[in-house]
Amino acid sequence: MQKYLDIDNWNRKEHFEFFNQFDEPFFGIVDEVDITKAKNICKKNDISFFLYYHYQSIVAVNQIKEFRYRIINNKIVIFDIIHVTTTLSRADNTFSFSFIPFSKSFDEFYNSAKTTINNIKKTTGLGLNENTSRIDTVHFSTLPWISFKGVTHARSFKYKDSCPAITFGKFFQRDNKILMPISINVHHGLMDAFHVGQFLELFKQLMNKSL
Numbered sequence: 001m002q003k004y005l006d007i008d009n010w011n012r013k014e015h016f017e018f019f020n021q022f023d024e025p026f027f028g029i030v031d032e033v034d035i036t037k038a039k040n041i042c043k044k045n046d047i048s049f050f051l052y053y054h055y056q057s058i059v060a061v062n063q064i065k066e067f068r069y070r071i072i073n074n075k076i077v078i079f080d081i082i083h084v085t086t087t088l089s090r091a092d093n094t095f096s097f098s099f100i101p102f103s104k105s106f107d108e109f110y111n112s113a114k115t116t117i118n119n120i121k122k123t124t125g126l127g128l129n130e131n132t133s134r135i136d137t138v139h140f141s142t143l144p145w146i147s148f149k150g151v152t153h154a155r156s157f158k159y160k161d162s163c164p165a166i167t168f169g170k171f172f173q174r175d176n177k178i179l180m181p182i183s184i185n186v187h188h189g190l191m192d193a194f195h196v197g198q199f200l201e202l203f204k205q206l207m208n209k210s211l
């Protein structure tokens with residue numbers, strides 16, 4: 001389900017109207033996440049770390065209402081549930097876009113994602129379809145080769161995008177901890193760094209809790 005935000009009575013009305021005029025209204029923040037405990041949980045339970053951090057990140061997304069805002073015809077829609085679109089790699093070093101529906105149950109999310117991954121391995125091309133183009137999603141991607149300090153994304157300014165983009169990088173060790181870079185790019189008309197900070201704090205908490 002979805003409903004519209006009352007922009008006229010929103011305390012960010014001027015912020016929205018200001019940034020929504022920009023050719024590039026997105027801003028990006030890069031941080032590092034301690035994944036030491038999460039890696040151990042995945043190893044102990046023989047589960048995919050890739051899917052584990054996707055699950056915890058989409059759980060965090062759905063708890064921060066600003067990450068559920070989308071712009072349609074200059075109106076702001078509030079979605080009840082946000083799903084995952086993520087890039088999946090193949091053996092030939094190409095990738096495909098994919099869609100994974102959100103579920104509060106980790107097992108349901110995990111099994112659905114595993115099925116999607118297995119299907120993608122049998123295909124070629126970008127895998128674009130009506131689900132990968134949905135706006136009630138977050139665009140995830142993973143760069144397992146690079147411990148990045150910053151990330152930019154290909155953008156078509158003809159298409160008025162308002163979906164957040166979250167990118168995960170190659171993890172590394174520092175001070176006896178395993179760290180993973182994460183990049184968050186969001187529409188400034190819909191949120192500020194404060195809200196990105198809320199997401200990061202919640203995501204870090206989820207990555208350090210027991211399964």
